[in-house]
Amino acid sequence: MATFVTEDRVLYAASSGAKAPLCRLYFCRHCLKIRSTNCVSHEVDSLYCPNCLENMPTNEASLKKYRCSNCFDCPTCCHTLSTRATTIPMPDRDQPGKIVPKKVYYLACGFCRWTSRDVGMKDQLVAGGGWQNQENPHDKRIFYLLDHFRQLAAKEKAEKEKKKYIRRRSHLHLSDKFGLSSVAARRRSGLLSVGSPSMKESEDVKIQDIEPNIASEDVDDQLDDSIFTQELDLSKVTNIKQRHANPDVQPMKTTDLYPKHKHLLIKCSQRCRECEHNLSKPDYNPHSIKFKIQLVALHHVPDLKMMSFPSLILNKESQVVLIVLNPLDTLVHMTLLPLEKEKDDWSTAKIVIPSCELLLSPRDDAADFDENTDQKQAFKDNTSVVVFRKANRLAFLIKVIPQSQDEEVKVAFQMKYDYRNLASALQQTEGKEPEMVWLQHSVFLNLGRLTPQS
Amino acid sequence: MPLFEGLSYGGEKTAVIFDIGVAFTKCGFAAENAPQFIIPTEVRKRKTGQLVNIHKCCSETPQDLRSVLVDFVHRLYFRQLLVNPKERRVVIVESMLTTTTHFRNTLADVLFKHYEVPSVVFAPGHLVCLFTLGVSTGLIMDVGYTETTVMPVFEGTAILKAWQALPLAGKAIHDYLEASLKESSSVEGGESGDKPISSFMDSIDESILEDIKVRCCFVTSHERATMYNANEVSTSPLEGPPAVRYPLKGDRVATISGKIRERTCEVLFEEDCEGRSLASLILDAILQSPIDMRRTLAENLVIIGGTSMLPGFNHRLRSELYAHLKQPPYSEKLSLPAFKFHKYPAKANYVAWLGGSMLGALETLASKSVTKEAYTLQPLIPDWCSLYVAEEKEKVVGATKKLEAGSRPLSSKKLSSSLSVDSSPRSSVSSAARAAARSIAGILSSASVDSNATPKSS
Ligand SMILES: [Zn+2]
Ligand SMILES: [Zn+2]
Ligand SMILES: [Zn+2]
Ligand SMILES: [Zn+2]
Numbered sequence: 060m061a062t063f064v065t066e067d068r069v070l071y072a073a074s075s076g077a078k079a080p081l082c083r084l085y086f087c088r089h090c091l092k093i094r095s096t097n098c099v100s101h102e103v104d105s106l107y108c109p110n111c112l113e114n115m116p117t118n119e120a121s122l123k124k125y126r127c128s129n130c131f132d133c134p135t136c137c138h139t140l141s142t143r144a145t146t147i148p149m150p151d152r153d154q155p156g157k158i159v160p161k162k163v164y165y166l167a168c169g170f171c172r173w174t175s176r177d178v179g180m181k182d183q184l185v186a187g188g189g190w191q192n193q194e195n196p197h198d199k200r201i202f203y204l205l206d207h208f209r210q211l212a213a214k215e216k217a218e219k220e221k222k223k224y225i226r227r228r229s230h231l232h233l234s235d236k237f238g239l240s241s242v243a244a245r246r247r248s249g250l251l252s253v254g255s256p257s258m259k260e261s262e263d264v265k266i267q268d269i270e271p272n273i274a275s276e277d278v279d280d281q282l283d284d285s286i287f288t289q290e291l292d293l294s295k296v297t298n299i300k301q302r303h304a305n306p307d308v309q310p311m312k313t314t315d316l317y318p319k320h321k322h323l324l325i326k327c328s329q330r331c332r333e334c335e336h337n338l339s340k341p342d343y344n345p346h347s348i349k350f351k352i353q354l355v356a357l358h359h360v361p362d363l364k365m366m367s368f369p370s371l372i373l374n375k376e377s378q379v380v381l382i383v384l385n386p387l388d389t390l391v392h393m394t395l396l397p398l399e400k401e402k403d404d405w406s407t408a409k410i411v412i413p414s415c416e417l418l419l420s421p422r423d424d425a426a427d428f429d430e431n432t433d434q435k436q437a438f439k440d441n442t443s444v445v446v447f448r449k450a451n452r453l454a455f456l457i458k459v460i461p462q463s464q465d466e467e468v469k470v471a472f473q474m475k476y477d478y479r480n481l482a483s484a485l486q487q488t489e490g491k492e493p494e495m496v497w498l499q500h501s502v503f504l505n506l507g508r509l510t511p512q513s
Numbered sequence: 514m515p516l517f518e519g520l521s522y523g524g525e526k527t528a529v530i531f532d533i534g535v536a537f538t539k540c541g542f543a544a545e546n547a548p549q550f551i552i553p554t555e556v557r558k559r560k561t562g563q564l565v566n567i568h569k570c571c572s573e574t575p576q577d578l579r580s581v582l583v584d585f586v587h588r589l590y591f592r593q594l595l596v597n598p599k600e601r602r603v604v605i606v607e608s609m610l611t612t613t614t615h616f617r618n619t620l621a622d623v624l625f626k627h628y629e630v631p632s633v634v635f636a637p638g639h640l641v642c643l644f645t646l647g648v649s650t651g652l653i654m655d656v657g658y659t660e661t662t663v664m665p666v667f668e669g670t671a672i673l674k675a676w677q678a679l680p681l682a683g684k685a686i687h688d689y690l691e692a693s694l695k696e697s698s699s700v701e702g703g704e705s706g707d708k709p710i711s712s713f714m715d716s717i718d719e720s721i722l723e724d725i726k727v728r729c730c731f732v733t734s735h736e737r738a739t740m741y742n743a744n745e746v747s748t749s750p751l752e753g754p755p756a757v758r759y760p761l762k763g764d765r766v767a768t769i770s771g772k773i774r775e776r777t778c779e780v781l782f783e784e785d786c787e788g789r790s791l792a793s794l795i796l797d798a799i800l801q802s803p804i805d806m807r808r809t810l811a812e813n814l815v816i817i818g819g820t821s822m823l824p825g826f827n828h829r830l831r832s833e834l835y836a837h838l839k840q841p842p843y844s845e846k847l848s849l850p851a852f853k854f855h856k857y858p859a860k861a862n863y864v865a866w867l868g869g870s871m872l873g874a875l876e877t878l879a880s881k882s883v884t885k886e887a888y889t890l891q892p893l894i895p896d897w898c899s900l901y902v903a904e905e906k907e908k909v910v911g912a913t914k915k916l917e918a919g920s921r922p923l924s925s926k927k928l929s930s931s932l933s934v935d936s937s938p939r940s941s942v943s944s945a946a947r948a949a950a951r952s953i954a955g956i957l958s959s960a961s962v963d964s965n966a967t968p969k970s971s
Contacts, residue, residue, distance in 0.1 A: 100628075101591060102599075103591065195546045197546060197859065200858045201546045201645075201867070204644065205544060205871055205874055207647070208644065208871055208874075209874065209875060212876045213876050216877055271648045272855055272857070274814065274853035274855045275853055275854065275856075276831075276851055276852065277854070278830075278831050280825055281825070282731060282734060286731060286754055286824075287754045288752075288755070291755065291757045293728060293757060293758075293759065296728040298724055298727065299723060299727045302727075303537070306539070306547045306550070306551050306863060307546065307860070309822075324595075325595050
């Protein structure tokens with residue numbers, strides 16, 4: 060699509076001032092402003108497994124460490140593993156001594172041929188599998204330390220709260236109106252002393268001393284002498300990516316690689332930072348690529364494109380044909396206005412914009428097939444400005460005078476058009492006519508370099 | 514399995530823990546026993562589409578660094594952790610010596626303003642890694658990518674005047690490996706027989722260097738290294754490890770000689786022109802610590818960082834320490850009965866992260882964090898000790914090994930004076946910072962009352 064080919068030729072200003080092509084912007088129809096990716100906040104909308112396309116609720120996902128319970132990644136190449144079935148002879152449970160064929164399942168990678176049998180994982184009797192996860196050998200110690208620190212932290216917090224309470228109490232006593240200040244003062248000093256050093260000992264929650272780790276002279280990575288004599292088989296040594304895929308084990312040999320549950324993906328929704336309305340909300344179903352809400356700017360703001368690249372000569376006026384596309388289903392009255400000088404950090408050329416109003420016919424999906432309507436007549440267009448019109452498209456001329464030899468030719472202007480504010484109509488419950496508002500956006504054109512003179 | 518399933522305070526969701534290292538970033542959730550992901554600290558630049566390391570963008574304009582960080586943090590939340598930034602507190606584990614103020618401030622700005630996180634705490638990695646041991650005293654050596662840093666911590670307080678750093682780490686190994694591959698390795702295959710590697714590669718991609726380092730190289734023993742050094746390399750009587758045929762792009766195969774495999778990591782232990790190496794870093798740090806703490810520090814060594822995971826690293830470091838101790842200048846100044854090493858319940862490259870994970874699991878997290886409200890009122894992030902360290906650090910360490918001999922004691926003096934609470938004329942920032950540092954250390958110091966932590970005179 061032409062939009063993408065020339066996407067950074069025509070930029071729109073978002074409310075934050077950032078300039079971006081229209082196809083990368085949102086339009087908040089509640090604030091009636093253009094929003095860039097920086098002025099929306101992202102949110103996790105739903106989690107799903109990219110392999111089996113099952114949704115997973117947030118709570119369940121956090122318990123499962125954001126991994127699918129059914130799908131596995133190959134530990135050597137990260138391809139998705141598939142479950143293979145095979146029959147092996149096995150002693151029958153009901154008739155001892157008799158061998159019967161039994162169906163068993165194992166995991167295999169169709170890409171690099173790795174199988175769960177390579178690392179000695181037991182075949183499973185059910186297809187879903189009860190594959191064991193690798194355990195972190197330090198679980199117990201970490202649990203112990205955490206538990207200890209949590210008790211300490213809880214104590215620290217309690218002490219802080221107690222101090223606060225005591226301070227409040229003592230303050231109360233000092234402001235005692237009934238002449239008991241000496242008593243109060245005595246009590247205060249007593250109370251305060253509870254709050255200071257002696258408090259630690261008198262603390263009712265007694266926390267056991269921690270068992271600290273004991274350092275030793277031993278180190279456990281002495282090289283084995285075989286390293287100097289045995290050939291190194293590179294295919295048996297893991298690479299750093301494979302190691303990092305299992306942070307708590309980080310195996311060095313490929314024979315210690317175990318399959319990892321597949322990591323989930325998310326569907327993201329975007330919110331306007333200012334009014335917190337959703338600007339984009341995807342369909343919950345992972346199979347669907349549709350959106351429940353999709354307020355992209357392309358659907359709400361007239362889309363300007365450059366139709367041709369004119370020849371640009373320094374200090375000479377040249378005509379540029381722009382096409383504007385009306386995405387709205389209303390007739391749009393558009394006028395172009397110059398951009399205020401103070402706001403303009405862009406222009407390197409003078410621009411002459413048409414002073415007349417441009418009428419954009421509403422978007423009508425059927426109009427494209429209707430070939431014999433000559434709308435030019437119906438709209439009484441100013442032929443010195445309007446080049447042609449077709450359905451909701453209109454081509455018009457602007458004039459540009461390049462001012463700088465070395466820089467790219469850039470111009471800017473503002474676009475003002477009327478917009479039917481449906482959001483406000485929704486708020487006012489009674490079926491009022493939607494109010495018409497005037498919107499104004501800044502548009503920045505980059506026409507490229509001067510035409511080389513021969 | 515998560516250890517404290519669904520356990521959080523006041524219905525609050527568990528915090529997220531980020532350790533944005535120079536080469537790799539560790540990310541995950543509080544109270545977990547390991548990070549969810551270890552990923553390269555890289556992001557695709559919007560303009561050029563190239564993968565860049567975000568720390569290489571530090572020198573660029575604030576806007577550029579910001580946009581790179583926005584994209585990187587987006588990846589951490591929406592590609593890796595899959596949670597909403599607004600709902601969880603953030604713990605950033607940082608290396609206090611390598612994180613620049615510029616980087617920290619931009620990161621805070623991105624987290625608070627762009628992602629609207631409720632609170633952030635910047636936790637010094639050197640301190641929080643002691644959480645994983647349940648001790649409050651240790652000499653922490655972090656062998657990372659660009660630098661190796663050493664920081665003694667006594668009773669939960671860092672002895673700032675004694676910190677050490679040298680650019681001897683993963684990057685130095687890569688550089689040395691590249692040079693020796695170009696010099697001596699030949700490549701077979703392709704159209705035209707055997708050729709030196711330099712004939713078709715101007716520079717070797719860092720990912721290849723890293724892969725060769727990780728899969729082929731190791732740190733040889735002290736005895737073998739001494740024998741090598743005593744003899745001329747060519748006449749060495751030692752039988753080296755077998756060479757490895759390493760497949761490159763296409764049908765090319767490079768030969769990685771045994772010498773390269775065994776001797777590449779020597780760059781970490783060879784002394785520079787001032788006689789400094791990884792072993793001397795530790796001894797210097799001990800030497801610059803108060804005399805009554807030295808023995809305790811030497812008996813509580815904590816070696817962390819991905820580069821220390823090279824096979825044989827710790828064993829070699831131990832031998833080097835004992836060997837250095839017998840030689841001047843240390844033989845005259847230091848007498849230590851033993852070096853003792855801690856074994857932590859983690860892999861060396863995420864010990865600091867695990868400490869952050871423990872910090873993030875505590876009820877006191879809220880009181881130690883900078884909240885979004887506070888940041889909106891005053892966009893300042895208290896440095897854990899003072900901004901001075903970072904500035905000094907940029908000036909002093911930089912990237913070059915060749916430091917003026919006199920600059921170290923001078924800067925240490927400055928550092929210590931900036932840290933002493935009363936004399937410092939610094940603004941509320943640094944005093945708040947000191948308070949923050951103390952309270953982090955506070956948990957630790959109250960945590961252990963064992964003989965290990967009590968000072969012994971040496
Ligand atoms: Zn799945
Ligand atoms: Zn595979
Ligand atoms: Zn997103
Ligand atoms: Zn809005």
